[in-house]
Structure formats: structure tokens, C-alpha cells
Amino acid sequence: MNALEENEKTGRRRLMGKATVIFLAVILLLTFFSNSINSFTLPKVTYETAASGALIKEVSGTGKVEAKSFHDLYVKSSMKVTEITVKVGDTVKQGQKLLTLDTSELENQIKDEQDKFAQLELSLEKLLDTGEKLKEAGSPQSLLNLDKAVELARQSVEKAGRNYEDSKSLYEMGAAAANELADAKTACENANTEFEIAKNNREKALSDNKRDIENNKRDIETTRLNISIAQRKIDELRKQAGMSTVSAPCDGIITELYYSEGMTANSSQPLYKIADAKGGFQFTAAVDISAAEYIEPGDEAELTISSGNRTIKGVVSQLKDNQQQMGVKKNVLIDISAEDLMGGESGTANIKKGMGSYRTLVSNSAVGQDNDGNFVYVLKERKGTLGNEFYVEKVIVNIGDSDNVKTAVLSGVTSADKIVSDSDKPLSDGSRVRIAE
Structure with missing residues (x-):
């Protein structure tokens, strides 16, 4: 048991x-x-170690090819386009016929202006003749009668004065009556009045003659000016009438034709626009204003032209404000030299600019920013329940320049640190993570 x-x-x-x-x-x-x-379920991360190297800033922007120099031609008078011998995109030589204009209306205007010109010349001739007569009217010979009248009036004053003195003496002696003295006094006063009138008539004649001469001179100058204006107008009309055949002013490419056959050309827009082949071309690219800070005249650029997928080398000539996006974009003007360009081709400009060498470079994706400043996550390892496990530690760093790929870290990490460059989930200080295969 x-x-x-x-x-x-x-x-x-x-x-x-x-x-x-x-x-x-x-x-x-x-x-x-x-x-x-x-x-x-842990965030899956990839990591890298910091390395030394050089930063190369790559700036790109889209834009169009433009000729540096253009030629166009405006008509001042309306004229009908009777023939066009070229089309947009054609390469033309200096002196080559582009189009013809109907100038018959201008010929009629020239005839009208010539008639007005002849009338002005006749008016000038009459004014010159009047001027000569006015000069004669103001000559000493023409004033002789007025001078004689003044002299006779003066003599009358003297005679009347003597008669008055004689009458006064006789009256005082009782040899003349009072009425005789009064008559003598009246005669003396009348003589003085006539003398003043004679002098005034002479002065008025001189003043009127002087005024008429000045007016005549102004009329002559005005008429001569009008004749000069009329002559210039005739010359301009003749010049326009000579535009019946319009030719290319230079070797180049037709970029615009603003009228078609049968249309009436006017001064509101030019007849054509020609890109001067000898003036060269430039590419205008719009880039972010922050990126434009790295660019300066003389930098080399590589252009990719959309049509034909061509690659062209160029050199930055200047930077200008973008009028459509002030404060946001800058226009970068790039001088280019290539055949078969006509202007208007679109494309992309790429400019690579060395920014110096640094001891510690990390991927741009590794650098974050919050209220504490810039930071990176450094991968750490520790013992866990079933072996070693990984976690991240947030490290504040001081950064410098960056390019399109890398950022320079000036302090905070070393080349031995494993720096998280990517994570499939948000991270925080101390987060456990797993390493991507």
C-alpha cells in the first residue's frame, strides 16, 4: 500500500x-x-554615417529663348497690305522683300499738302512785301509831313505868344480893349493845343508803325515755321509712300507677322518682328528668389530645349526682378550661342554652383526642425528582454549650407554616429525602431 x-x-x-x-x-x-x-509595428528606419565632401547647389528654372535684339516697323498712316512674301519662322536676308503696301492714298495726301505749302509761300511773299512798306512808312522821308506839321504848330505857338504879349502891353497902356486881350489869350491857348496834337500825331504814327512792324515780323516767322512743318510733313509722306515695298532690315528670323493680305495696317502695331541673327540669343529662366542668391553673372548653365530635346551651354549674364512674381521669383538671363534658334523655344535651365567643402555632411532628409532648433535622430542600441534592441536619440545640431541632397552639420554629431536618414513612421526621442533590410 x-x-x-x-x-x-x-x-x-x-x-x-x-x-x-x-x-x-x-x-x-x-x-x-x-x-x-x-x-x-515599430518604425522602420534607414541610417547613414556622416561623411566629408563638397556641397553643389543645383538651381533650375523654366523659361524661353529670346533674341537679344529685335527689329520691327510701324506705319504712321493706314495702308492696305497687298502682298506678303514670307511667313513666321522664315530665315531672311537683309534687303529681302517681306511685303507690299498700297500707297495710293498717301499720294493724294502729298498733293493736298503740296497745295497747302504753295499757299503758305504766297502768304509769306505778301507778308514780306507788307514788311517793306511798313519800313518805308517809318522812314524819315515818310515822317516829313508830320515833322512839318509839328514845326508849323510850334511856330504858331511862338507867334500867338508874341501877339498875346503885345496885346497885354497895349491893354496895360490903355491902347487895347479887354476883349482884344482875351482873343489873343485864346489864340495862344489854341496854338498850344494844336502843337500838342501835332506832336501826338507824330508819336502815334511812329508807335503804330513800330507795332505793325513787330506784328509783321511775328507773322513772317509763324508762316516760315508753318512752311517748315508743311515741308517735313510732305517729306514724311513721301518717305511712307516709298514703303510700298517693305524689306528686311537685317539678317534674321521672322518671329511675328501682325497682318495678313487684305488687312489695313496702322500705327497700333508693327508690320513684323524680326529676331536679329547677329545679335545673339538669351534664355530667361524664372527661379525661386532664395535659390537665386547662389547665382551670379559668369556662372555656367546647361539648357535643355523642349523641342528636339537639345542641350545647350550658356553663361549667366544678369539677374532681374520677375515683374509677375515680385519677391517670389527672379529672372536669370543666360547668354547662349546656338544655330537654328528663332526665339520662343521653351526649356529648362540648370545651374550647378560649388558651395565649399565640409567635414560632416548628412542627407537633407535626416535634418528636422522644431522649437528647439535643428536636430537629427541618432540610432542607438541596448539590451532588451530577448536580446539587443534599437532606439533613436534626438540630438540638437548646428547646421550650415545645404544643396539639393546634403546638409553640412557644423556641430552635434560625429562621423561615428549612425544618423537616421529615413523612417516610415514619425519618430520621437527614445522611440524604439527596427532597421530596414
């Missing part, structure tokens, strides 16, 4: 031992799977 009980106890102990082992195994297995499942 004792042996039987002992066997039962031994069996129970063995059973409990096995159960304990199984329980512990299950716990371990569940813990393993739990950690494994949890690890799959």
Missing part, C-alpha cells in the same frame, strides 16, 4: 513537472511572439 501511494506521488510530481515545463515554454513562446509581433 505504501509502495502504491509512493508511486502515485511520484507520478503526480512528474506530471506537475511536465506541466510546469510546458507552462514556462508556452510563456516563453508567447513572449517571443509578442515581441516579434511588436517589433513589426
Whole structure:
């Protein structure tokens, strides 16, 4: 009986031992799977180590090819386009016929202006003749009668004065009556009045003559000016009438024709626009104003022209404000030299600019920014329940320049640090992570 009980106890102990082992195994297995499942939910990161190197800023912008120099021609009078011998895109030589204009209306205008010109010349001739007569009227010979009248009036004053003095003496002696003295006095006053009138007539004649001469001179100058204006108008009309055949002013490419045959050309827009082939071409690219800070005249550029997928070398000539996007974009003007350009071709400009060498460079994606400043996440390793595990540590860094790929780190990390460059989930200081395969 004792042996039987002992066997039962031994069996129970063995059973409990096995159960304990199984329980512990299950716990371990569940813990393993739990950690494994949890690890799959951790952010997956890639990392890099900082390296030395050079930063190369690459600036790009889209734009169009433009001729540096254009020629166009406006007509001052309306004229009908009777023939066009070229089309947009044609290459032309200096002196080549482009189009013809109907100048018959101008010929009629020239005749009308010539008639007006002849009338003005007749008016000038009459004014010159009048001027000569006015000069004669103001000559000493012409004033002789007026001078005689003044002299006679003066003599009359003297005679009347003597008669008055004689009458006064006789009256005082009682040899003349009072009425005789009064008559003598009246005669004296009348003589003085006539003398003043004679002098005034002479002065007025001189003043009127002087005024008429001045007016005549002004009329002559005005008429001569009008004749000069009329002559210039005739010359201009003749010049326009000579435009019946319009020729190319230079070697170049027709970029615009503003009229078609049968239309009436006027001064509101030119007849044509020609890109001067000898003047060269330039590419105007719009770039972000922040990127434009790295560009300066003399920098080399590579242009990719959309049509034909051509690549052309160029040199930056100047930077200008972009009038459509002030404060946002800058226009970069790039001188180019290439054949078969006509202007208007669109494309992209790429400018690479060396920014110096640095000891510590990291990917731009590795650098973040918050209220504390710029930072990176450094990958760390520690012992965990089932072995080593990885986590990240947030490190504040001082950064310098950056290009399109790399950023220079001036302090905060070393070349031995493993710096997180990418993560499939947001990170924070101390976050556990797993490393991407």
C-alpha cells in the first residue's frame, strides 16, 4: 500500500513537472511572439554615417529663348497690305522683300499738302512785301509831313505868344480893349493845343508803325515755321509712300507677322518682328528668389530645349526682378550661342554652383526642425528582454549650407554616429525602431 501511494506521488510530481515545463515554454513562446509581433509595428528606419565632401547647389528654372535684339516697323498712316512674301519662322536676308503696301492714298495726301505749302509761300511773299512798306512808312522821308506839321504848330505857338504879349502891353497902356486881350489869350491857348496834337500825331504814327512792324515780323516767322512743318510733313509722306515695298532690315528670323493680305495696317502695331541673327540669343529662366542668391553673372548653365530635346551651354549674364512674381521669383538671363534658334523655344535651365567643402555632411532628409532648433535622430542600441534592441536619440545640431541632397552639420554629431536618414513612421526621442533590410 505504501509502495502504491509512493508511486502515485511520484507520478503526480512528474506530471506537475511536465506541466510546469510546458507552462514556462508556452510563456516563453508567447513572449517571443509578442515581441516579434511588436517589433513589426515599430518604425522602420534607414541610417547613414556622416561623411566629408563638397556641397553643389543645383538651381533650375523654366523659361524661353529670346533674341537679344529685335527689329520691327510701324506705319504712321493706314495702308492696305497687298502682298506678303514670307511667313513666321522664315530665315531672311537683309534687303529681302517681306511685303507690299498700297500707297495710293498717301499720294493724294502729298498733293493736298503740296497745295497747302504753295499757299503758305504766297502768304509769306505778301507778308514780306507788307514788311517793306511798313519800313518805308517809318522812314524819315515818310515822317516829313508830320515833322512839318509839328514845326508849323510850334511856330504858331511862338507867334500867338508874341501877339498875346503885345496885346497885354497895349491893354496895360490903355491902347487895347479887354476883349482884344482875351482873343489873343485864346489864340495862344489854341496854338498850344494844336502843337500838342501835332506832336501826338507824330508819336502815334511812329508807335503804330513800330507795332505793325513787330506784328509783321511775328507773322513772317509763324508762316516760315508753318512752311517748315508743311515741308517735313510732305517729306514724311513721301518717305511712307516709298514703303510700298517693305524689306528686311537685317539678317534674321521672322518671329511675328501682325497682318495678313487684305488687312489695313496702322500705327497700333508693327508690320513684323524680326529676331536679329547677329545679335545673339538669351534664355530667361524664372527661379525661386532664395535659390537665386547662389547665382551670379559668369556662372555656367546647361539648357535643355523642349523641342528636339537639345542641350545647350550658356553663361549667366544678369539677374532681374520677375515683374509677375515680385519677391517670389527672379529672372536669370543666360547668354547662349546656338544655330537654328528663332526665339520662343521653351526649356529648362540648370545651374550647378560649388558651395565649399565640409567635414560632416548628412542627407537633407535626416535634418528636422522644431522649437528647439535643428536636430537629427541618432540610432542607438541596448539590451532588451530577448536580446539587443534599437532606439533613436534626438540630438540638437548646428547646421550650415545645404544643396539639393546634403546638409553640412557644423556641430552635434560625429562621423561615428549612425544618423537616421529615413523612417516610415514619425519618430520621437527614445522611440524604439527596427532597421530596414
